Amino acid sequence: MDKPVIVAVDDDPEVIDAVARDLRLGYGEHYQIVRAGSGQAALEAAHQLRLQNRPVALFLVDQRMPQMSGIEFLEQAIALFPEAKRVLLTAYADTDVAIRAINKVRLDYYLLKPWHPPELSFYPVLDDLLEAWQAAWRASFKGIRLIDNRWSPQGHQLRDFMARNHIPYKWLDVASGGEADVLLSSLDAAASQLPVLIFEDGSTLCRPTIAQIADKVGLVTHSTTPFYDLLIVGGGPAGLAAAVYGASEGLKSAIIEHEAPGGQAGTTSRIENYLGFPSGVSGAELSRRALTQARRFGAEIILTQRAVGTRVEGPYKFVTLSDGSQVSCHALVVASGVAYRKLDAPGVERLTGAGVYYGAAITEAVCCANQDLYVVGASNSAGQAAMFLCKYARKVVIVCRGASLSAGVSRYLIDEIDETPNVSVLPHTMVASVDGQGHLSEITLRDVNSGALEVVPAGALFVCIGAEPCTEWLSNVVERDDYGFVVTGRALLTDGKRPTGWPLARDPFLLETSVPGIFAAGDVRAGSIKRVAAAVGEGSTTVHLVHQYLATL
Template identity: 45%
Template sequence: MTAPDGPRGRSRLTETPDRRGAFPRLAQEQLDVLAEHGERRRVEAGEVLFREGERCEEFIVLLSCVVEIVHDLGDVEQRTVAVHGPGRFLGELGLLEGEAAFNTAIVSEPGEVLAVPWEEQRDLVAGDQILGDLVLRAYLGRRSLLIGVGAGFRILGSYYSPATRRLREFAARNRLPHRWIDLERDRQAEELLQRFSIRPEETPVVIWKGREVLRNPSPTDLARLAGLPAPTPDVADSDLVVVGAGPAGLASAVYGASDGLDTVIVDAIATGGQAGASSRIENYLGFPSGISGGELIERAVIQARKFGARMIVPLQAAGLERRDDHYAVRFTDGSVAEARTVVLAPGVSYRKLDAPGIARFEGTNVFYAATLHEAQQCGEDPVAVVGGGNAGGQAALFLAEYTPQVHLIVRGDDLGANMSRYLADQVDRHRGIQVLLHHEVHEALGDDVLRSVAVRDGTTGRVHEVPARALFVFIGARPHTDWLAGALVTDRSGFVLTGADAQAAADPDTWADRARSPMMLETTLPGVFAAGDVRSGSVKRVASAAGEGAMAIRLVHEHLAEEGSLVRIPTTGGRAPTGDIGDHTREPAGRHPAVGGPPQR
């Protein structure tokens, strides 16, 4: 990293070495491919190629110039974080996903660049396997580096504020580079309050580009600032609405859009679901050395957008209703998405731990996800993880990379009972992880922050304390199905019934005009399917969720083929001549269910 004195007044800059494949140099054959889609042009010293906070419209390859990457341009904290020379390319993940830039690129030494429109670059990334993998891996690495150095916008707010926690969680879940400044503890906080005339009661605030201030913004406001796709007032006449952008939902979006279906996918918080928060997935087919949840999800998001799926985050579903031959999904902002079919993949959230003191520290020291955001908060302090499943094991291993002591609290007597064997072996061998079998949390202890966790030994009844400045909880899941109450049938725990289970619980009148029962992933509503963790009886694995999401699209095609063969009674003046809305559709006698749609990939 170069000195933080900016791009001017220096005759020669040292190029930043490649780190983790984030700054590769393109081969001549790759430059030749890109040259077919872009144009060469001259750039001069001091020229700004793209600016922090603004959308970058071009993929820029350096041919004979040197470019400096700067954060907080013009601010007192301005710093240079990278220098690139000929053969390298600029940009990061936001270029592919339509987000604003999180840094500024300034020409230090004049020369030539090759500029490719970003739409064409996105097609090249999707279509050229070698070039695409090189660019995507570099962009993912750069996004991680940006997050690590605290680039992007600043969130100024109290450690104890629920509104601050919501903003930080949204930024972390969406992998948006940012830096949090604690109102109570950070020395810089007071200076920023005075510089921008911010009253403490106006916090949390988001500061970007050294001059823009959002006072007490919502996650939606923050999403718009970062350039995430804005929710449209209404979406009508689409073929498919997918609710939830975890592995199941993203797989449905990829296969639906690639099959030519007009596809909309929405999520209340961020793409990725529980998988997106996983530090490492080591048993996913095709990745023998493992892959982070964030990287897997980013690849899926790019894939879905490549095929034309419209992705809207954040947008929280509030209700589902049937309207004649299609469905309407209502959202909390008042908007509605109408589609002929729906795939439900809203996923689950981890259950809260019911023990004295837990509620007091939730959001500050008690967490239900273990990402880089939470790990960096812990620093060198010991932490505790509760949960004997895969999520608990993955969290323990991940956190052990950042803190010297992790206490894994497991109620059962066998680490391998609910955890994959390979994972249990890694946890058992790790010197930084202490596994406490037969234990459960008795109480969270501390004053303003968590200091320790009292645990009870189930075999002896003895209660003792383990030091912990943070507690991570993974003790089972609760499905995100409250908004579906009254629309379709779930099991006692709220998981959506499908297939044979749905047949037993379905209202016969709903299926009266069809000569079939609910298909494998179909719910008690024809044309509404469930996939992934939210489905009753699902396997709760990333691979199975993605498989169900893909399978749901095959069933969507079968449903649409059936709908196309049903007789429609024409209406007069927009009104049915007789009967209710539900009387518009009739099935001809003797017709069997149609099967159609393109073959599954």
């Protein structure tokens, strides 16, 4: 842990040398001593320490300095470090000034020059002040600080990315002032355009992209080799399972994931019917464990890259990534999952990220305290989102077109919803429109039977209305059904005949697509069971089939 800082300021070189020497001798073991030869230089150092989130325990400042007096420096410095103790170095003639400064800058003490020997009049004073500071001090947060306003769509995207990728960060809302204002005051105008990220070393990124953050924190965003035995597109439960089993069995394996490991399951607040977790497990925790396991066996996880195309040349498969690069492989597993279907209602696109969110949007939950929230959907993901959000909200209303949730929600989850007093279900209802100035403030609901409209105030709307497969990058390569899901195994046979263009003297394997060596697993596969356990099972099964396929090459 970084040492707390003592800042010493004096324009006289002999005096600052003596001050720094005595401070190092008395406190160097537990504090870092920062010296400055002018008030302006000290102020610049203080701004940098604030950006680095370093605690300042004490300012020891000479009063008589040109351009900026000690009191003038302290007036600005205490805005950056209001908890720091303040000591003024004065000559005998300046004692009246020092006394007045007690009220003006809440001066803790003034010391007369000369102070030697320090054991008599220097150390005893500072010992008391530093002891008092230590008693009240709490270690500051270590990680990225994100400054933005709550209703910023880009800020929401950044918070979601960092949370899902387990990057420690602290969000500072500019509307609340305080630390956000102090940090922004330490930046120049060009670097203070929101959202702003401040890293532990004091460096900043203004209006950053996801890729910039990933590179800055050391995530892998490019492949280390152009060829793999097994390439997996999608880092959800199916993709992670394939990576764990593939890498553990000696295949050079890599996952391409454009958002965060875990897929849609990674955004689920609690999965209660997954085998081996009787108390349930969050999607984020499950994905974190699987990711650690995959990396332990040597699988690469390539983030922020999207598969945008694929082609086949003989036994080799080539995948084009969103940065224009290509990676190739012997065997390809399509585990790209599904994306939430967009809610088609006036105002939704304009307010997405500013009160309208897709999925549970766990990062927004705390901001929704004591508000009325709405969840649209009739699936397990909608039910799980409601049960998570109700811990913060005044009430949560699940809006569904059908008569009840029974068709798409597990029985245990329906029972929990029924037993929770601040969660209710609004059947036979759809969202007609949403509205608000800069952020969501109201929703117009329509009764699907009568057509009657009702306008209700809302703090946020969470959309979980089904999903569409992420398979555009496979267009004209493998067979897909009318909805875009990848067809595999026996479903490819028509009257017992293999698919057109199938080159081998065997039928496609269970999870194999219409192209030998390309497999599909999880929600992206036509006819799959949309459950985490099923996706994990399919992902691990593909590796067994990959070995069978590779044995024939």
